[in-house]
Amino acid sequence: MTPVQILDRLSAAQAADVLALAAAAEQADGVYPLSEDVVLRVRGGGSPAAHKHFLTYADDGRLAGYAFSEGELVVHPGYRRRGHGTALLAAAGSGPLRFWAHGDEDGARAFAEKNGFERVRVLWQMRRSLTEPLPDIPLPAGVTLRGFRPGLDEDAWLGVNSRAFAHHPEQGRWTRDDLLAREAEPWFDPAGFLLAVDVADTLLGFHWTKVHPASGDDPALGEIYVLGVDPAGHRKGLGAALSVAGLRHLAGQGLTVANLYVDESNTAAAALYRRLGFAVYKTDINYQRP
Template sequence: MQLTWRNGLDEGELAEVMALLEETEKADGVAPVGEHVILRLKAHRDVVHQIEPVQADVRSEHFVLRDSGGALIGYAHLDTEHEPDAGQLVAELAVHPDHRRQGAGTRLVEALLERAELGTDPDIDTGRLRTWSHGEHPGAVRLAERYGFHRPRELWRMGRPLTEPELPEAPPPEGVTLRTFRPGEDEADVVRVNHRAFVWHPEQGDMTEQDLRTKEQEDWFDPAGFFLAVDASGELLGFHWTKVHPDGTGEVYVVGVDPHAQGGGLGKSLTVAGLRHLRDTGRSHVILYVEADNVPAVKVYQRLGFAKLDSDVQFGR
């Protein structure tokens, strides 16, 4: 096996990586990397730009693993966006289904540990390296145990049918109205509320206007499923952004409520409005992701009929 480090991919490599991710998802029933990795790959920096003056601006690093014949058998994406401030690196990786239990995952994990300059003491979680396992894959669990990774974070995927139980009535608080997102007009307000609502969240809270506009270009984006709650003066108080996956599954993509508007039932009103929209546009099932230790949010979703489906686990060293 030959492993190379890249801070950019050429078009051929990009196509190979995307094909590997697709094969892995087909085999496991869950995508091996998160949405932000796919967006980074789509907007990748080509290898022709791998020059010293721009390296400080590169937010992604790539570990490409090939067999003796040159075929791509493993890939790891390393997010370095927070390395300058918090010193943290976040990795997601995939091994081709036909090449598992042959050392490919081991090689990728060891390369990530070397890149993070971590020692061998498995009892210390330095916070330096975080590695996601989507769906808590058994192979990832074995590697985590072998290399002494901790489990600092768990993300639950919850779901429910939209046919039953019946969705509750949840009108917005007095003086608040719901409307849909207006592309080109509402980006700044959504980003402002999103930051206030998710200042604690390691990924969601950093969304920029450019990030939002990039997602508006995705095939799944539909402003009719993006609900905003505003007061009488038009000030944005919260939002519910829904998503529909290629297989037709709906998603409670993001629900964000400004802290000064929390506690009055606005989050529930927004959530139910989005669920009704998904149901009325033909979706039969809906999912969402929630931090496992966010007990209040989990209880709210359970009361709305959601149940845990599986977990994404973040392993750390």
């Protein structure tokens, strides 16, 4: 094992190696090990922050493990149980650290316990068939829906997003750069980014959908990518109406399955999604070391 490399940015070749390693882990584990945010940062996008990439190489010169500070850690299935994960953790220092384990697996749990990590967050992926009928939920009086307008709606969206997700750090901290990085992605479709506005065109809430092509055993998925309602307007039926409008949009694109990610502790959203017929499909665990 060679010393862990610690980098602010990855070269194109390093980024390709990290994504190939992640794909190999997905093949072996049945779950993709990196979040969308980390994939964007591997590819050089997102807001410039004080994050670091950690790379560990096997003696044969191949990339054996990858970690992202405050983020994720993955070891290639061909190089496990050889100390790469421990070396990545050691390189990240002894201070506070957290990582996501995608899938509630024994291997990740044992590794976390051995290294003094605790489970701090549980993220559910929920799914629902889009071929089952959706309930009719009208918009509150005076509210209409329209598509997101790139170049015009960013400030209003960032404001509502930060207020709606004030208690959900990863989503609530999004900056303009984080938003613009998504707008530049090939999957971005303003027609699937629904904004709920009042008669003065003030933004009250939004439902941003995302279409994922079929991959492995998964069919194409229509995701409730981000759903938020300005807290001043909670509990008036807007979240439910926005959800259904976005799901109808996805069904209209020919998608048959909808999915979403929600914190187990987010009781409001989990209750809303269960009411709309979603059920837990997969669980991701966030481990943290104090």
